[in-house]
Amino acid sequence: MIKTESLKFSYDGRKYFDFPDINLDTGENLLIIGNSGIGKTTLLHLLAGILKPESGSINISGTDISKFSDTELDKFRGDNIGIVFQKPHFISSLTINENLKLAKYLSPSKTSGDAKKILESLNIKDKYQQKPNQLSEGEKQRASIALALINSPNLILADEPTSSLDDFNCDNVIKLLKKQAKDHKAQLIVITHDARLKKHFKNNLNL
Amino acid sequence: MNIFKLSIKNLFYRPLSSLLSLLLLALGVSMISLLVLINSVVQDQMNNNLKGIDMVVGAKGSPLQLILSSVYHVDSPTGNISLKEARSIEKNPMVGNSVPLLYGDNYEGFRIVGTNEKFIELYNLSIENGSFWDDEFEVVVGKKIATKLNLKVGDTFVTSHGLRQTGESHADTPFTVVGITNFSNSVADQLILTSAESVWGVHGDHTHDDEEHDHDEEHDHDEEHDHDEEHDHDEEHDHDDDKEITAMLIKFNSPMNVIQFPRYINENTNLQSAVPSYEISRLFKLFGFGIETINLLAYLIIVVSGISIFITLFNSMKERKYDMALIRTLGGSRLQLSSMLVYEAIVLTISGFILGIILSRLGLVFISSLMESSFNYSLNSYGILNDEFWLLAISILIGLMACLIPSIQVYKMDISKTLSNE
Numbered sequence: 001m002i003k004t005e006s007l008k009f010s011y012d013g014r015k016y017f018d019f020p021d022i023n024l025d026t027g028e029n030l031l032i033i034g035n036s037g038i039g040k041t042t043l044l045h046l047l048a049g050i051l052k053p054e055s056g057s058i059n060i061s062g063t064d065i066s067k068f069s070d071t072e073l074d075k076f077r078g079d080n081i082g083i084v085f086q087k088p089h090f091i092s093s094l095t096i097n098e099n100l101k102l103a104k105y106l107s108p109s110k111t112s113g114d115a116k117k118i119l120e121s122l123n124i125k126d127k128y129q130q131k132p133n134q135l136s137e138g139e140k141q142r143a144s145i146a147l148a149l150i151n152s153p154n155l156i157l158a159d160e161p162t163s164s165l166d167d168f169n170c171d172n173v174i175k176l177l178k179k180q181a182k183d184h185k186a187q188l189i190v191i192t193h194d195a196r197l198k199k200h201f202k203n204n205l206n207l
Numbered sequence: 208m209n210i211f212k213l214s215i216k217n218l219f220y221r222p223l224s225s226l227l228s229l230l231l232l233a234l235g236v237s238m239i240s241l242l243v244l245i246n247s248v249v250q251d252q253m254n255n256n257l258k259g260i261d262m263v264v265g266a267k268g269s270p271l272q273l274i275l276s277s278v279y280h281v282d283s284p285t286g287n288i289s290l291k292e293a294r295s296i297e298k299n300p301m302v303g304n305s306v307p308l309l310y311g312d313n314y315e316g317f318r319i320v321g322t323n324e325k326f327i328e329l330y331n332l333s334i335e336n337g338s339f340w341d342d343e344f345e346v347v348v349g350k351k352i353a354t355k356l357n358l359k360v361g362d363t364f365v366t367s368h369g370l371r372q373t374g375e376s377h378a379d380t381p382f383t384v385v386g387i388t389n390f391s392n393s394v395a396d397q398l399i400l401t402s403a404e405s406v407w408g409v410h411g412d413h414t415h416d417d418e419e420h421d422h423d424e425e426h427d428h429d430e431e432h433d434h435d436e437e438h439d440h441d442e443e444h445d446h447d448d449d450k451e452i453t454a455m456l457i458k459f460n461s462p463m464n465v466i467q468f469p470r471y472i473n474e475n476t477n478l479q480s481a482v483p484s485y486e487i488s489r490l491f492k493l494f495g496f497g498i499e500t501i502n503l504l505a506y507l508i509i510v511v512s513g514i515s516i517f518i519t520l521f522n523s524m525k526e527r528k529y530d531m532a533l534i535r536t537l538g539g540s541r542l543q544l545s546s547m548l549v550y551e552a553i554v555l556t557i558s559g560f561i562l563g564i565i566l567s568r569l570g571l572v573f574i575s576s577l578m579e580s581s582f583n584y585s586l587n588s589y590g591i592l593n594d595e596f597w598l599l600a601i602s603i604l605i606g607l608m609a610c611l612i613p614s615i616q617v618y619k620m621d622i623s624k625t626l627s628n629e
Contacts, residue, residue: 041626041627042623045623045626045627048536050535050536050622050623050626051623070540070541071540071541074535074538074539074540074541075538075540077536077537077538078537078538078539079538083536085626089529089530089532089533090530090533091213091530091533091534092220092527092530093213093216093217093219093220093530094208094213094216098208098216101208102208102213102534102537103537103538104208105208105209105210106534106537106538106539106543107537107538147533147537151537151538
């Protein structure tokens, strides 16, 4: 269950954002669509607890995170939220397996998933012992989904996951994300300007 | 996987810049530690050999040369003094104990010292094998020599004149080894000891003047000056009992005597007196400037290694900003991120320190073997010295300073900005 109310944010008191309320029941996914500069990434960062709102509330699975301290947000994010970035990020000095292990270490209170099973379901089990820079772009994106899933999050946030993909791969990635979210009993929120994704989501929110 | 392991992995991920910082620090640490080691070993050895010697009396010349030759047995003697004069000093009520020393010959570069049982008491020598000498041409061999030249009790050898192997040999008067001393960690380990009579005996068939001439030829030119002075003085005594000794080690009855007695000898006799502790501290002061300079240079290298660690961390922060933002999004705290950089700096400095200590020990082995071949002196002390704990503290401090700014920046990092700049 994800609920935001009269969420407001500003950068240094100059750029103001006033976001529409989100009301998402458990098991539901959401597509947030809008053009560049309209505050899509800001909204994603607010939902992820990377930014703190100026006013309003963010309620994720019954917890209001809008008043949390930085440390509380770090912990909450590690335990409950998985983020899939537009460009996949990893700890470059670690292998894929070690990246997953580090994610487990950083969120110790959470019973995490089986790294091998997750990689297998993403079809990159054989990349287990490789460094991120040895992977192809597609493999990197799937490995970054694994990193978002490893701590069994309640919420998966995906930031422009398809913007650089052709139609065929766009469909594949979004199906994969939806399947993984369903398998892990997580809710999926995709933030994008990519209109191709509209057909995949029942709930659309236009910014 | 934890933050510490992650730091180690990060260091190995940038092997070249890690290696550069490591080597710089190891170089600085090894230089300082080697200086400290040599200083402490040399001072230890020097002081150990000074025990019980308040003053040395010998022929006129350089006081430092007199000390080096008769206390440390490394330089050439300043010349000889007459036994009669030496005896008159011995009788002075201020003199507590005196040990005569008589040089003339060497065997394979090791000095043969004619002396008496007081020398044995002075250096607290004991016999490992055999006995002390009680007849002419019997010698007791220092432990180090016996090991090196493989000498055993009952062996005989022929000595060569002077203090270098190239001297004419005294084939008609062979010496017999009657004893080998226990290891005493003093100069006595590298000396061949015999009675004064033996040395007189070897040189007995030479006339006095001949002997002195041999001496002159054998010394370097710059030392001849000293000998010339001494010639005048020798001639005065030629009509006396022509027995001579090279030097005499003296212990006073009261430590206060060290203030008046050496001056009395220098002003009122043809002999020279030198106070070892004074000459040695003068020698260390001479070395001191060079040692200080190298020391300063070494600390400079350590500071540069700190700067190198700083630059490495600082540059890597730009490369790794997404890595670090990712750690935060995965639930890592600001503190964990900063501690990652601190660990990296500390691991580098501590391993650099350990590498430096190992290098300095290797250097000491090398220098010791070099010294042993040219001075018959060896250095041995491989333990960790107090000064080196200071060096460890300084290294860690440098590491902490190097990671201070990067870790504060990482602590304050705005991950939202970092992530939206992609």
